[in-house]
Amino acid sequence: MTADLLAGLLPVREELAPGAVVLRGHALAAAPALLAAVAAVAAAAPFRRMVTPGGFAMSVAMTNCGTAGWVTDRRGYRYEAADPASGRPWPAMPAVFRELAGEAALAAGYPGFAPDACLVNRYEPGARLTPHQDRDERDLGHPIVSVSLGLPAIFQFGGPERRGRLRRIPLAHGDVVVWGGPSRLAFHGVLPLAADSHPATGTARINLTFRRAL
Numbered sequence: 001m002t003a004d005l006l007a008g009l010l011p012v013r014e015e016l017a018p019g020a021v022v023l024r025g026h027a028l029a030a031a032p033a034l035l036a037a038v039a040a041v042a043a044a045a046p047f048r049r050m051v052t053p054g055g056f057a058m059s060v061a062m063t064n065c066g067t068a069g070w071v072t073d074r075r076g077y078r079y080e081a082a083d084p085a086s087g088r089p090w091p092a093m094p095a096v097f098r099e100l101a102g103e104a105a106l107a108a109g110y111p112g113f114a115p116d117a118c119l120v121n122r123y124e125p126g127a128r129l130t131p132h133q134d135r136d137e138r139d140l141g142h143p144i145v146s147v148s149l150g151l152p153a154i155f156q157f158g159g160p161e162r163r164g165r166l167r168r169i170p171l172a173h174g175d176v177v178v179w180g181g182p183s184r185l186a187f188h189g190v191l192p193l194a195a196d197s198h199p200a201t202g203t204a205r206i207n208l209t210f211r212r213a214l
């Protein structure tokens with residue numbers, strides 16, 4: 001049985017922790033339009049492996065759209081209005097992105113979410129994200145909406161302290177995680193992607209994380 005079918009047997013709404021929910025399959029209907037929009041964004045602002053402040057190239061390739069984009073380099077993590085690779089503003093956020101994000105946030109109990117930034121992550125086999133907090137946004141009162149497309153991955157989810165135990169949550173094509181309130185500063189990561197192929201994305205997993213950055 002494929003991961004997508006397995007995911008369909010799980011409850012549609014899973015409470016991860018207070019303020020954090022998984023909405024299974026919530027982005028399935030929009031997935032083709034979302035992936036077409038990802039291709040358009042990447043044509044204007046190509047995926048690239050950014051460098052951490054410690055000097056290591058990240059295994060995940062990233063790009064952004066919206067009025068602000070998340071970047072990292074030797075100087076640190078921050079939001080920038082322009083793509084450092086081109087000097088041009090990040091591509092505008094596609095309407096299908098904004099609508100899906102606002103609607104998923106509402107379904108999770110966060111009405112009025114209006115993202116100004118979407119970080120687009122591309123995982124190839126072996127790519128991973130070490131546990132971290134998302135804390136570069138100005139107002140942590142806004143939630144984050146995270147959309148998984150293509151190959152499945154294991155999401156790690158803990159508490160507000162690095163030392164805490166991490167749960168493992170499988171995320172499949174079309175799953176959406178919404179994250180805010182008392183969980184906004186929870187540590188989370190993604191385990192190394194297993195090699196496989198998916199009809200929607202080939203050998204990759206795409207993750208969209210929507211934020212209100214400014």
Ligand code: MD6
Nearest residue numbers: 121134144146177179190207
């Ligand atoms: C990913 N996601 O799923 C990486 N951050 O590829 C994140 O880092 C993330 O999924 C904050 C909230 C939800 C997330």
Ligand code: FE
Nearest residue numbers: 132133134188
């Ligand atoms: Fe994150």
